[in-house]
Amino acid sequence: MAEQLCLDSTAAVLASVGQALGPTEWITVTQERINTFADATGDHQWIHVDPERAQAGPFGACVAHGYLTLSLANLFLPQLVRYERLKMGVNYGCDKVRFPAPVKVGARIRGRGEVVAAEPVKGDGVQITVRISVEIEGADKPGCVVDTISRLYFD
Structure with missing residues (x-):
């Protein structure tokens, strides 16, 4: 894994624009994770939770919900x-x-x-936008690309 970027002030955040981050370690997307997400959201569409039917479907296997893939940005960001x-x-x-x-x-x-x-915000804070790409091993395109926005207030 690449070294984690450490920021400790508004000035450091403002100076970090353009900084590449990562990659993180690989994780495997399991059917259990997909099923748990389906239970949490109520989205039990067959392309996610029915391996037999999904095998004959457009992707040849079950696929993670887009919002599950998006939610993993929260795992990768820190x-x-x-x-x-x-x-x-x-x-x-x-x-x-x-x-x-x-x-x-x-x-x-x-x-x-x-x-x-990155830009200053009212109240001595700073807003940072970090683009997260969820890369799929061996694939040409990522599973998700999202610009995450955080507001930070330092001591």
Whole structure:
């Protein structure tokens, strides 16, 4: 795994724009994870949870929900960047979410990132936008690309 970026001040965040992050370690997307997500969201569409039917479907296997793949950005982000001297950080939202390729059950995925923007916000804070790409081992396209937005307040 690449070294994690450490940011400890508003100035450090502002100076980090353009910084490449990662990649993280690989994780395997299991049918159990997909089924648990289906239970949590109520989305039990057969392409996610019925291996027999999905094998004959358009992807040849069950695939992770797009929103499951998106949610894994929250797993990868703290592996890519950490904050020291942070009083408070909040998830402000996401922009430009895309799902270029399906993530099949059994696929190995990892996160790679880039700091694409940073700007001061009211109250002595800073807003950082980190683009996370969820890479699929052996695939030409990522499973998800999302611009995550966080608001940070340092000591």
